[in-house]
Amino acid sequence: MKKEQKNQLHSCIGKPELETDVASDSHPPQPIITPCPGMAQVFRLSELKDATNGFKEFNELGRGRYGFVYKAVLADGRQVAVKRANAATIIHSNSRNFDMELEVLCNVRHCNIVNLLGYCSEMGERLLVYEYMPHGTLHDHLHGGLSPLNWSLRLKISMQAARGLEYLHKKAEPPIVHHNVKTSNILLDSNWGARIADFGLLSATEKDLCGDMNGDVYNFGIVLLEILSGRKPYDRDYTPPNIVEWAVPLIKQGKAAAIIDRYMTLPRNVEPLLKLADIAELAARENPNERPAMSDVATFLEQIVMDGLVL
Secondary structure, three states: OOHHHHHHHHHHHOOOOOOOOOOOOOOOOOOOOOOOOOOOEEOOHHHHHHHOOOOOHHHEEEEOOOEEEEEEEOOOOOEEEEEEEOHHHHHOOOHHHHHHHHHHHHOOOOOOEOOEEEEEEEOOEEEEEEEOOOOOEHHHHHHOOOOOOOHHHHHHHHHHHHHHHHHHHHHOOOOOOOOOOOHHHEEEOOOOOEEEOOOOOOOOOHHHHHHHHHHHHHHHHHHHHHHHHOOOOEOOOOOOOEHHHHHHHHHHOOOHHHHOOOOOOOOOOOHHHHHHHHHHHHHOOOOHHHOOOHHHHHHHHHHHHHHOOOO
16 A cells, blocks of 8 residues: 555544444344354255245345345254355356365355355255344445444444455455445344455456455445445435445545434534545545555554544
């Protein structure tokens, strides 16, 4: 990251006069099932069918480019999420690719990632078993009618999601580019912690890797703007409807307060939210070379969270 960019980020953060711990939450901690690194359980197709009631629609949690995701209850009572590959995915893949992806997924372990618990490759089916995230997606809380998130949680989720992406970019082996960063791929666990989901395992050459990571940073900038404003990336109720075209000029003009979610009560000190807006503007810059690395975004978001937020 260039020195000028670091200076811009430092200028964004400063040292706000805050005291309250943003990570505090009224919900008691719940145990989270996570296997040892590199280990994944092999499931039988029959037990996953039973666990999902035969992959019935009422058990469906969502669907994406890979296929369908179902809520499942295993015979031992554990709640998990089962991702079932669709026919197109299976046709365009093969056993070798599946094995290679499994090898990578089994070694991806982080507290801000939805971790793999096991898999099934049987009778032409490709199924991946993941930790279950009981509080749904960030998208549903911001836009889908679920309980709104207070500012403390929004800041904590921003920081944790950034740490998850930083892990994929810098600490996973090989490095992983998400390719599809958005609020519906940020899930919330039993402790309201942010978990990155549905990251891609598309191969990228070393030459292309940096550019692809810059794309993740840009999309994360959009996520930050959504968290701050409460609006969708594209919304015809706003002019302009594109969130970046709407928010970034206001931030650059020193009018970031104008984009803060109007349905939320403002905290007594809005400075942390203004700093969040500055970081979002840097991440969403049109020129990829002007965007900070994910590790820098995570570090400065963490500083905001550590300083706290007075509600």
